Amino acid sequence: MARLRAAHLTQVLRLSPALMLANVLAVSLTFWVLWQGGNWPLLGWATCLVLGSLLGLRGWWLARKRQRQQASIRTMHRATWHGVLMGLGWGAAPLLFFPGAPGPVQVMIAGLVTGILAAGGLALATLPWASVAFVALVCLGALGAMLRTGNAMFWPVCGLMVAYSFVVVAAALAICRQSLELRRARSEQERQRQVVSLLLRDFEDNASDALWECDAKGHLVRRSARLESFFVDVGHRVDDVRFPHWFRLYAKDASALVATWAMGHWFRDMKVQIGEGEAARWWTLSARPIHGDGQRTVGWRGVISDVTESHRFEQQLRVQAEQDGLTGLANRRSLLQAAQAALAAGRKGWLMSIDLDHFKLINDTFGHTFGDEVLREVGLRLSAQTVPGDLAARLGGDEFAMLCICHGDQGPPMDRAQELIDQLSTPVHVRGKRLHVGASVGLAPLDVTVHDLESLLVNADLALYDAKRAGRGRAVVYGPALGEASRRMSQIEVALRDGLRNGQFHLHFQPKAEALTLRTIGVEALMRWNHPSLGTVSPGEFISAAERCGFINELGELALREAARAARELPNLTVAVNVSPLQLMEADFPERVRRVLAEAGVPPERLELEVTESVMLDDARGAIRRLHALREVGVRVALDDFGTGYSSLAYLRAFPFHTLKIDRSFIHSLGEQSNAHAIVDTIVHMARALGMRTVAEGVEDDIQLAAVRKMRCDEVQGYLISRPMPLDRLKAWLSGRPVQATGDNVDSRLMPWWSQSALASFLDEPIVGSESRR
Known part of the structure; x- marks a missing residue:
């Protein structure tokens, strides 16, 4: 607000020389017309207004070279009182000189006062209280002068004076509001510019990204220390760079970037690899074209980000997402993807669902760390039983699976399942303890009878449950009878609630x-x-x-x-x-x-x-x-x-x-x-x-x-x-x-x-x- 007050005061001061000179000319004209010798009130009035105008000029002269950044409320009050005094001076003129003056002189005084009222009210618009006070005082003086004449013909003129004064006040207030909004908008714009400038400076100094700008030929016209460090890391100097030709020569898989650049389209987070092997770096580029006259591209402006660490982390996560962290086998996601691909390609094979027998007792007796070591040993034994075309996976807990795609003569699936059971039933030696684990296996065929992945998984689980119900430590192949048993079990589960309710x-x-x-x-x-x-x-x-x-x-x-x-x-x-x-x-x-x-x-x-x-x-x-x-x-x-x-x-x-x-x-x-x-x-x-x-x-x-x-x-x-x-x-x-x-x-x-x-x-x-x- 202090800055806004200073701006409004500066605007009034800028008009002060013209206003004060106009005041002096108007006073001089009035004095020349009305002076008849011995008219001391006229002399006193003229002297006061001329002195006030000269004081105004002096204030302007003293402040002309000073850039006022802020103005206090007290300063605004002083400026307002100066306007009030000038309004009193010009409001007194018609009261003193209008009633007894001849007709032509009255016309001159009326025109002069009307002009002064409009000019002063609008000139003081950015000081609203000063403008309102000035117009009101001059208007009251004019009304008083016309009423003193006792002439009824001036009554309509009084109404016109009041209406005219209201119009001037309304215009002054509108100008004041407009000026206030404009000043505020400029102040906010300046604040935002400073914030953006500060952020950009901080970004260039501390961020991991680098800003760049090049001309239409690809030569860099804006660079920062961060940008130079990017190119130093890959063994190049910024002075030797010309976009996008440089990426065509030194970046892998940069064809999409070069093509987008050539078409003049903006792009975002386009990743490129710079270099090979352990020294390779990965950058992402975002940029927009800079358009000149006629939408002609005159350059590019954008950001380069070094995403090497995040890229390597993503690669590590991708590996972890496809492997079980404990056993090193494939995880459920990888197994499901492989099974889905086999089904889509019409491949034949088997899915073995494997569950360890009484593994929970090992966890409860010796602890989960001990159980994890047992699971690692199970994973090693499953890996040893795989042949080309097999995928062994841990699904979670003590649940494992093996996807076997038929390649030549691999033996009957029941024989392979029994080999798995025999291997997993061999005692496990962990921390000096000898444990018997054992396993049950359910087999589900991949053939024309299986239409989707969900059916394959359900079939394998049904066979596994049947193997466990039959006494564990054995393998069962899924058959239609198991499906019928599953459907009957589902019917029984649905009917249980009604059975209990109905006795x-x-x-x-x-x-x-x-x-x-x-x-x-x-x-x-x-x-x-x-x-x-x-x-x-x-x-x-x-x-x-x-x-x-x-x-x-x-x-x-x-x-x-x-x-x-x-x-x-x-x-x-x-x-x-x-x-x-x-x-x-x-x-x-x-x-x-x-x-x-x-x-x-x-x-x-x-x-x-x-x-x-x-x-x-x-x-x-x-x-x-x-x-x-x-x-x-x-x-x-x-x-x-x-x-x-x-x-x-x-x-x-x-x-x-x-x-x-x-x-x-x-x-x-x-x-x-x-x-x-x-x-x-x-x-x-x-x-x-x-x-x-x-x-x-x-x-x-x-x-x-x-x-x-x-x-x-x-x-x-x-x-x-x-x-x-x-x-x-x-x-x-x-x-x-x-x-x-x-x-x-x-x-x-x-x-x-x-x-x-x-x-x-x-x-x-x-x-x-x-x-x-x-």
């Missing part, structure tokens, strides 16, 4: 008896599901689906509540319920069991929870802690499918189970394999030494019963005793009443094993076989 799940109970007396001492609760459209869904299907979909806790809660109600109706019998590993992972599971028992009014010792060793794999410490909490509740805990887990003896030492249930696979082999007899006998003796009861699962004939009796097994369970049955039929069976044969249950206590085959043909259901128990 389609119910419990069947299979008795457990003392081995010697066959007296029923307990039952096992087994969940069953009959779906309206899917039919009978086996527990092996819907339990795994519930675990994947997050319904296992709801399903397990239902089983617990129904089993507790059944225990209330089955006096003196223990009711066993299977518990999913995901249920046991919940921290509040023991409290849930306590609450269910309290609601049903059943003593805790009447409930037995059956768990498998898989509960220990994900969170062994947490599982052991919750099993101890269940013992404190008072329920019994049984270890199911004993002998098939990963480390049974270690878990027996960590937690003393009440019961060991010997897996049915050993019981079925008693009459066929001699080592099965030794395994079962060892389990029974070990359990007795640890104070645990043993249950033989899957006893289906008298030979198996005689064998487990001889080994002094405590309890038996299987089709020889009874099939699973609903609660109402179980109660009838326990009371000895006849039970209707429906294919779901018969009273097999009263029937020798050799007659069951005839009944089985009647029921159209095999007696001997594995019963899914989840």
Whole structure:
């Protein structure tokens, strides 16, 4: 604002000589016309105005060579008061001399005052208060003079004077606003120019980029120290440079740059390589043509940036983006790109999906750093198994894959997959420790039946899941049956929610008896599901689906509540319920069991929870802690499918189970394999030494019963005793009443094993076989 005030004051001072001389001439003319001798008021008035004009000229003379940059408010006030005094002087003239003057003199005075009013108001426009005060005072003096005459003909003239004064004031204020905006625009323009100049100077001094400008022939007309350093780095002098000819000679892949230059088009971030090998530099250029008259190009102006470091970093990132940082194998992105290219080209081959068996246990036991070393060793073994046309990749975690494109005779894919499994199953030596890893492999063919990458990946994963379900450590080739199984599993997952909501799940109970007396001492609760459209869904299907979909806790809660109600109706019998590993992972599971028992009014010792060793794999410490909490509740805990887990003896030492249930696979082999007899006998003796009861699962004939009796097994369970049955039929069976044969249950206590085959043909259901128990 101080600068704006100075600019406005300077503009008024520039007009001061002309205004003051005009004042002196007007006063002289008035004095010459009106002086008649002895007219002292006229002399005093003329003297005051002439002195005021001379003072104004003196002020202008003193300030004429000084460039005023700023002006204070006080200075502006002084200038305003000077205008007020001049307005008082000229406003007094008509009051003093107009009323008694002759007609011609009045005309002269009126014209003089009118001119002075317009000239002074507009000349003082950049000092708005001075302009308004000057016009107002002169106008008031003129109005007063005309009213003093008492002549009615001057009244319209008074109106014209007022209107004229308003027009002059409005014009002066408009000029003032226009001048103010112009001054502000110039000030902002100057500020921006200074900022741009400062930024450019700072850019040239400190930035990593360099500004350049050349004429129409390509010779540099603007250069900086930074630009010179660019050319020194590549062994050239700026004086020898002529654009774009220099790039044509010394830059690689500069054809696009030269062509764009030749067409006169602007370009941005065009990258060129200068030099070769380790000394190579990469620049990016941006430029616009400079146009002269008639849009003729008279030069170019732009920026050169040295992007060598970022280019090398990008190259490093590109390599990392295609490689697994831990094993050095290809990563998921590279594998997918290679598989997509093979599919697009119609190449034949195989995609092997590889998953390490129980690798999480290694991480949990020895730590992730130890696990990383194991993964590196696995990567080396996979690389050693590749042949030309193969691509081994790590997809993440312990998931690997190998893309095999057929080139000549590479052997059957199953043989190659088995070689991989054998190599990965060889013990790994890490930090003095010898570990067995193992792997499962799923194979999916690249052939005409595969139309897209997604189908190929799904097929390989389905085959891998089937290999893991089949016992791990094996290879499975994808077939249509796996696709059907996948679609059925998807249908089951969708139907689970409605099944739980509509009460389609119910419990069947299979008795457990003392081995010697066959007296029923307990039952096992087994969940069953009959779906309206899917039919009978086996527990092996819907339990795994519930675990994947997050319904296992709801399903397990239902089983617990129904089993507790059944225990209330089955006096003196223990009711066993299977518990999913995901249920046991919940921290509040023991409290849930306590609450269910309290609601049903059943003593805790009447409930037995059956768990498998898989509960220990994900969170062994947490599982052991919750099993101890269940013992404190008072329920019994049984270890199911004993002998098939990963480390049974270690878990027996960590937690003393009440019961060991010997897996049915050993019981079925008693009459066929001699080592099965030794395994079962060892389990029974070990359990007795640890104070645990043993249950033989899957006893289906008298030979198996005689064998487990001889080994002094405590309890038996299987089709020889009874099939699973609903609660109402179980109660009838326990009371000895006849039970209707429906294919779901018969009273097999009263029937020798050799007659069951005839009944089985009647029921159209095999007696001997594995019963899914989840």
